[in-house]
Amino acid sequence: MAREIVYGTWESSVQKLPKYMGALKKYNPGTIVEWEHKAFQPSTGAHVIGYVFWAFAPCIEGFQFCRNVISVDGTHLYTKYRHKMLIAAAMDGNQQDxxxxxxxxxxxxxxxxxxxxxxxxxxxxxxxxxxxxxxxxTASYDGGWRTGILTTNMSECINGVLKGARRLPLTAIVEITLARTVNYFVTRERRSHAMVANGQLWMDFAYKMFNQWHQKSIDHTVTKYNHRQQSASVVTKRQSGFGLNTHVVKITNRECSCGFSTIVSGRLLGCPGISVGP
Structure with a gap:
């Protein structure tokens, strides 16, 4: 009863949804909303909603800065109609048996x-x-397409963020996803301004990985072959009985015979003798 007082009933929320989505698109240019209706009731002139899709403009624009993997996962809505919500998520630059x-x-x-x-x-x-x-x-055979993302943790994380919203009417769910998306961008905007002010041009995660790779590469031996193609051979340091392997590197193509493909540039930026912009 208290929930209905605050958010309305499921039926009233569905009636409100088209107008709310229209306002969302109007005041957030670039936002996409798509509808698919299951049926049309001639007696009432009403459409029965089958699916509704929405993507906020900042999320669409921000995808170019995410790793090229989209995780799609379904979660149940705790309503009497037992609908499901599909969530598409991507990971930004900051992220055993x-x-x-x-x-x-x-x-x-x-x-x-x-x-x-x-x-x-x-x-x-x-x-x-x-x-x-x-x-x-396997990461060794996927051609680098998953960019190191081997789990669906990002989907599970988003599911956790929206857990409380799953019991609410439909329009309230959209409102909450908007509010939490805004909070996400505001928080990261503040962090990005602080990073730029301090001369930090990479995300914290990227800096951490770069420093780790730099330490490992200090004792690597690099022999450059072609300056224009940025090709070289790299002999790794022997550690704990392993190492002294020779790898062929082509920075321009982001290729390395070691098999690290998409992240080879980050590993080799720290190698002495390799000079290429981040």
Whole structure:
């Protein structure tokens, strides 16, 4: 009863939704709203809503700065009609068992080594994993398309943020997603201004990874071959019995024979002898 006093009933909320969405598009240019109706009732002249999709303009514009992976997940709405809400989320620049270790290895030789370890412990487990298309679950065979994102944690996080909203009428859900999206952008705008003022041009996560890779690359040996193509060979440092591997690097194409593909530039920016803008 208290919820209906504050947010209205489900029926009144559905009646209010078209007008609210119209205002949302008018006062937030670039926002997209799409409708799909299941039926039309001639007696009342009413359309029965099948689906409604919305994407806020700042989210659309901001996607170009996100990693190129969209996670789509469904969550149940706790109403008498048992509808579902599909959420599409992307990750911005600031972000174990043997099976996980195998899937998260970026280099094929390391993946194969872990798979052999699995085979030595459980042949059935090895055969089960070996039958699965490697492009679907391993970082070493996905061609870099997932940019290192191996879980659906971002979808689960968004589900958690909207957990309380799932019991509310439809228009109230849209209002809450708008309010929390605005808060997201305002908070990060403040942080980005502070970063620029301090001369920090990368996100915190990127700086952390760069510093880690820089420390590892200090003792790498780099031999440049072609300045225009930014190609070179890199010999890695021996650590704990491993290393002294030679890799061919092409910075312009973001390629490395080590298998790290999409993130090779970040690793090699820290190498002595490699000079390329971030």
């Amino acid at each position: 043997l099976c996980w270790r195998a899937g998260s290895e970026y280099q094929i030789r390391k993946f194969n080594r872990t798979m052999e370890e699995i085979k030595s412990q459980n042949v059935a487990a090895f055969e089960f994993l070996d039958k699965i298309n490697k492009e679907k679950w």
